[in-house]
Amino acid sequence: MIKEGKKLIWQDYQKEIAGDHFFYVRSCIRQTFFPGSEWAFIKILKEFLHKDLYENPAHTTCTGIGYHTDVVPFDTTMTVAARQFALMTEAGYENLIPSCITSFGLYTEILETWREFPEVEARVREFLWKATRREFKKPKNLAHASDVIFKFRNQIAAQAKYRLVNKLTGEPLRVVEHIGCHYAKMFPSKGVGGAEYPYVLTGMVESWGGQVIDYPERRHCCGFGFRQYLVQANRGFSIACSKKKFDSMEPYKPDMIITNCPGCPMFLDRWQYVIGEMEGKTYGPDGHGIPVFTYEEVAGLLLGLDPWRLGLQVHQVSCESVLDKIGIEYDPDEKYKSLDGKDLGRPEVPSVLKV
């Protein structure tokens, strides 16, 4: 598709994103997958953009994984969401910012369900009251955390120490952007740019100096798909999806992948190791993989945060190639040290994928 056409579609799919006073809800899985990402988001919003952001430790999982695997019934899920809304109301906030795409999709689904069926909302209010004696106001603005970074992408670019540009050649880095399916595929009007041509990550990459790669399977799912992965025998379907994407992007020689969902960076990163072990195939240059980042990690790196504080050492595909290309300073000896300087040990080296 020609770029002008995309821009027209992007114009049609604009959403309102609150500018301040955020009630931030964490993801239950990102903490372990990419531990520095949420830390970076809060730091960027508070210290670089000087925004008011509040999170309540009583916040729980949204139940999204249980809901999408048919373990948790929708009524339970809606009541859990209602409790999160109640925590937000009690704290005096109206703008809900989930860190997770699954949560964002789920809250959107719940609010849309209540809009269509007010009697369901009334029922859930009653459930919540009976269970917890809480009441709530619905969020005035619901945006994903990547929407917020997207909104402030130019301010971030203005404060950035680095750009997504190859220091040696002066060329923009070639970036694959991958959007979580639940960002806009369920409710296209709730995502920046809609389902077909979401602009949320593209906008960041363009503002930060990179070049987005268009490749045939760009909108294909990463393969997480909840049940595809959670049942071991089904994991072949999951990895097949990621492999299809890698096979499709490989000829375009991407320098890196940027994602906005907990599952996508996890699977696009870890499956590169598994494909290497199972089929001997790797996708980056010289047996290395294609480094995969969350958008907060990329924003944090460009703003000059320490790569190891951002948690890049827990990535399966090593990220140093991208750090070197951009010219980011880092101390290799610090890679496997904890915050208080203790040695964390070394992970086992894969037999195929070079790290």
Add this chain to the structure above:
Amino acid sequence: MKNFGFYIQPDSQIDFDNNNRNLAALVSQREPSFDWCIGCGTCTATCTAGNFTGFNFRKVALLVHRGENEQALQEVEKCMLCGKCNLACPRGVNTRNVVASIQKIFSRYQNLVY
């Protein structure tokens, strides 16, 4: 190579630019009732060969329509041409002649398989 308890599913996307659909056209020419198949699988349920070999006429019809000819050829070799499926088909597809036609066409045009 490591065994993780699952394997990478091969891609089942059909690329009509690459798949050779000439076989489907030739089969329909020889046995026009091939086009009437609705894929119900009644033929497969009655098939004696299918009881012993996993042969599946419905699968053959699907493979031929998709242009996955190599797999189709491997399949049709299992049919013993007894014609039981002919009696069962609710659409009146001459299934036996479809199988026979595929075998004949293959023996004549080797290049349909690649």
